[in-house]
Amino acid sequence: MKLTVNGDHVEVPNSVKTVAGLLVHFELHHKVVIVERNAEILEQAKHTETLIFDKDKIELVHFVGGG
Amino acid sequence: MLKIGNHEFSSRLLLGTGKYPNFDIQKEAVDVSATEILTFSVRRMNIFEASQPNFLEKLNVSKYTLLPNTAGAKTAKEAVRIAKLAKASGLCDMIKVEVIGCQKTLLPDPVGTLKASEELLKEGFTVLPYTSDDVLLARRLEELGCHAIMPGASPIGSGQGIINPLNLSFIIEQTRVPVIVDAGIGTPSDAAIAMEMGAAGVLLNTAVSGAKDPVIMANAMRLAIEAGRLGFEAGRIPKKRYATASSPLDGMSIS
Numbered sequence: 001m002k003l004t005v006n007g008d009h010v011e012v013p014n015s016v017k018t019v020a021g022l023l024v025h026f027e028l029h030h031k032v033v034i035v036e037r038n039a040e041i042l043e044q045a046k047h048t049e050t051l052i053f054d055k056d057k058i059e060l061v062h063f064v065g066g067g
Numbered sequence: 068m069l070k071i072g073n074h075e076f077s078s079r080l081l082l083g084t085g086k087y088p089n090f091d092i093q094k095e096a097v098d099v100s101a102t103e104i105l106t107f108s109v110r111r112m113n114i115f116e117a118s119q120p121n122f123l124e125k126l127n128v129s130k131y132t133l134l135p136n137t138a139g140a141k142t143a144k145e146a147v148r149i150a151k152l153a154k155a156s157g158l159c160d161m162i163k164v165e166v167i168g169c170q171k172t173l174l175p176d177p178v179g180t181l182k183a184s185e186e187l188l189k190e191g192f193t194v195l196p197y198t199s200d201d202v203l204l205a206r207r208l209e210e211l212g213c214h215a216i217m218p219g220a221s222p223i224g225s226g227q228g229i230i231n232p233l234n235l236s237f238i239i240e241q242t243r244v245p246v247i248v249d250a251g252i253g254t255p256s257d258a259a260i261a262m263e264m265g266a267a268g269v270l271l272n273t274a275v276s277g278a279k280d281p282v283i284m285a286n287a288m289r290l291a292i293e294a295g296r297l298g299f300e301a302g303r304i305p306k307k308r309y310a311t312a313s314s315p316l317d318g319m320s321i322s
Contacts, residue, residue: 006112008114028112032123041148042155061109062109063135063153064108067085067106067250
């Protein structure tokens with residue numbers, strides 16, 4: 001499955017079905033990650049139920065230092 | 068007590084988390100500052116370097132109220148998106164609205180700030196706009212229902228202190244929600260002056276993170292803000308043109 005993640009084209013195994021699965025794939029599941037799928041911002045609780053499909057555009061954002 | 072929306076705080080220092088020499092110094096500075104509110108930004112992750120530690124992992128964030136900012140936004144629309152991303156973390160409902168209108172001065176875009184604040188208030192956020200020291204803009208933001216007004220003392224990271232104390236005093240005088248002086252603080256005395264003028268709090272970052280010793284500076288800022296607040300509550304004496312003796316003039320044996 002081909003996705004655009006943070007502007008980069010990436011290929012993920014077809015076994016990755018959900019947003020939660022994608023975070024496990026990238027080893028991000030223990031971190032605070034906010035996900036936007038095709039310009040829709042997802043609440044944390046939606047990660048498990050939200051399916052991902054070929055050609056989806058995913059944004060993964062997090063908190064960084066700032067004032 | 069500092070009350071912002073439904074949140075209450077005993078500390079009046081809001082501390083930024085940017086540009087510390089390292090995470091350990093940052094943690095120590097945050098601890099010493101006794102702050103209860105931490106600001107931070109929202110950015111794209113580098114998914115190819117996901118193992119890099121994040122500052123949130125080094126701090127016990129459950130101890131703090133998190134105040135994400137919309138830094139990086141140049142328009143109201145971008146600010147609203149960043150705010151919604153931050154809220155989707157489930158960790159915070161407060162937002163520091165920051166719509167930058169000029170990359171050289173980093174001064175806020177007043178129209179964009181107003182628009183973004185209005186939209187975010189409708190969405191149920193606790194809204195703290197970073198604004199210029201314009202008195203009427205501050206009034207308009209309060210009228211929208213903003214939960215605090217955060218006028219800059221001087222440009223972000225400039226360390227110039229309060230460059231327009233008159234405007235700041237007008238804003239403090241007219242505003243019923245907390246006025247938090249945000250940006251431009253350089254030294255503890257700048258923070259103390261803001262508090263003596265009646266500000267409800269001070270938000271700073273570079274003054275601590277960029278100091279030669281951020282931990283000592285964090286302590287100095289904590290003390291300055293407490294001292295300034297006490298000075299405000301105590302009520303200063305009026306300034307007089309000539310001296311007034313503090314020792315009694317009666318009963319002097321030599322004359």
